[in-house]
Amino acid sequence: MDKIVIHGGVPLEGEIQINGAKNAALLIQCAALLGEGKTTLRHVPRLSDVRTMGRLLERLGCQVGGDRTLSIDPAGVASGALEAPYELVKTMRASVTVMGPLLARYGRARVSLPGGCAIGARPIDQHLKGLAALGAEIELRHGYVELRAKKLRGSAVMFDMPTVGGTQNVMMAATLAKGTSRLENVAREPEVQELARFLNKMGAKISGAGTPVIEVEGVESLRGIDHAVVPDRIEAGTIAIAAAVTGGDVLLRDAPVDDMHAVIAKLQEASVVCTVMPHGLRVQAPPTLGSVDATTRPYPGFPTDMQAQLMVLATQSHGQSIITETIFENRFMHVPELQRMGADVHVNGNTAAVRGPTPLSGTTVMATDLRASASLVLAGLVAEGPTEIRRVYHLDRGYESIEKRLRPLGARIERFHGAPG
Numbered sequence: 001m002d003k004i005v006i007h008g009g010v011p012l013e014g015e016i017q018i019n020g021a022k023n024a025a026l027l028i029q030c031a032a033l034l035g036e037g038k039t040t041l042r043h044v045p046r047l048s049d050v051r052t053m054g055r056l057l058e059r060l061g062c063q064v065g066g067d068r069t070l071s072i073d074p075a076g077v078a079s080g081a082l083e084a085p086y087e088l089v090k091t092m093r094a095s096v097t098v099m100g101p102l103l104a105r106y107g108r109a110r111v112s113l114p115g116g117c118a119i120g121a122r123p124i125d126q127h128l129k130g131l132a133a134l135g136a137e138i139e140l141r142h143g144y145v146e147l148r149a150k151k152l153r154g155s156a157v158m159f160d161m162p163t164v165g166g167t168q169n170v171m172m173a174a175t176l177a178k179g180t181s182r183l184e185n186v187a188r189e190p191e192v193q194e195l196a197r198f199l200n201k202m203g204a205k206i207s208g209a210g211t212p213v214i215e216v217e218g219v220e221s222l223r224g225i226d227h228a229v230v231p232d233r234i235e236a237g238t239i240a241i242a243a244a245v246t247g248g249d250v251l252l253r254d255a256p257v258d259d260m261h262a263v264i265a266k267l268q269e270a271s272v273v274c275t276v277m278p279h280g281l282r283v284q285a286p287p288t289l290g291s292v293d294a295t296t297r298p299y300p301g302f303p304t305d306m307q308a309q310l311m312v313l314a315t316q317s318h319g320q321s322i323i324t325e326t327i328f329e330n331r332f333m334h335v336p337e338l339q340r341m342g343a344d345v346h347v348n349g350n351t352a353a354v355r356g357p358t359p360l361s362g363t364t365v366m367a368t369d370l371r372a373s374a375s376l377v378l379a380g381l382v383a384e385g386p387t388e389i390r391r392v393y394h395l396d397r398g399y400e401s402i403e404k405r406l407r408p409l410g411a412r413i414e415r416f417h418g419a420p421g
């Protein structure tokens, strides 16, 4: 297993090109199943989750090739097993979003139930409810969801909560249904909008993505296309906080500023200077960081995927910050590790009170999930003495070679192979 060692205390300075968005890329990879002919995806980040999705598509019979520019040809899927096995779904929950495309285009799918995950239970009942409304027959057997439908029919679906994956799964299924579907209380995240743009380019008729109601007029077929993935708002937000907490000044090239309003607003509340430039976002640390309260909410609210990183900023801010997590039930696993580094954090239910500024001191810490790992990198960048981060595979799911990305900005960060687990 790899470990990352950081010697903190260096202000990050310079420019960084923001990579393609993980969560958009993964769903577009799934959506390629719907197209007749090959799809080419550009600006795909080199991440283990993207490779896992590639492996799943290959298992389903797709020809998958390339790196950074990916090609996906689903010609062989029709004669395959149409099954997403447990070994792959358990490593990446987003695998369940092959259900919608497989069912819509091939009439059946067998997908392992994902089970719980480090940050919470994360059920898929809303995905199944939506697919059932479109006419799928669904059975749960031997830990798998088995779905069948000769032809899906357009229908009304009212989601109980705005789920990103659920919205995407059902939206993809509805593209090839007979008639029109009206999906209500849907997620409005930029990755839902990006998927809708991609599907429309393939020939789908989707309107309303980015609002609480999406309408999908079913079409007979979709075609494979060429598409460039949008930049990653979470990678951009994470590096913005890295600049802010180290007293730095960084230009985030191609940062998707319009998708980052909630994060930029919180940075500004903490007195960080954020300047929208023609080609990105410049982030300059203030002499003194102010405290900041934040509650995670569905988009356009503050993203849960930035909560752990914001907490590191709060440890360096003057005064008390209150951070509340409302999306996932177990998403404070970074707290004990940050406390071991000297952070003053008190958790009560889903609320964390953070007092700052506290000097952090480097030690050995354990990554527990993707964004928690990112917060440990940020903490390492401000800590005095070396910080050794174990279980880096969590980080590699969502951040491409973080050490190679941050070193040109001045960070003293290195990866070592073969560390203990």
Ligand code: UD1
Residues within 6 Å of the ligand: 023, 024, 026, 093, 094, 120, 121, 122, 123, 124, 125, 126, 127, 128, 161, 162, 163, 164, 165, 166, 187, 191, 303, 304, 305, 327, 328, 329
């Ligand atoms: C996606 C993102 C993830 C992000 C999350 C919330 C991808 C690949 N992952 O995950 O990075 O943290 O959105 O922004 O895009 N829920 C149910 N039943 C369901 C579906 C969801 O109860 O059928 C609940 C979940 O447990 C959670 C909430 O709804 O509490 C939101 O989850 P959801 O938006 O579905 O997250 P994901 O799509 O899994």
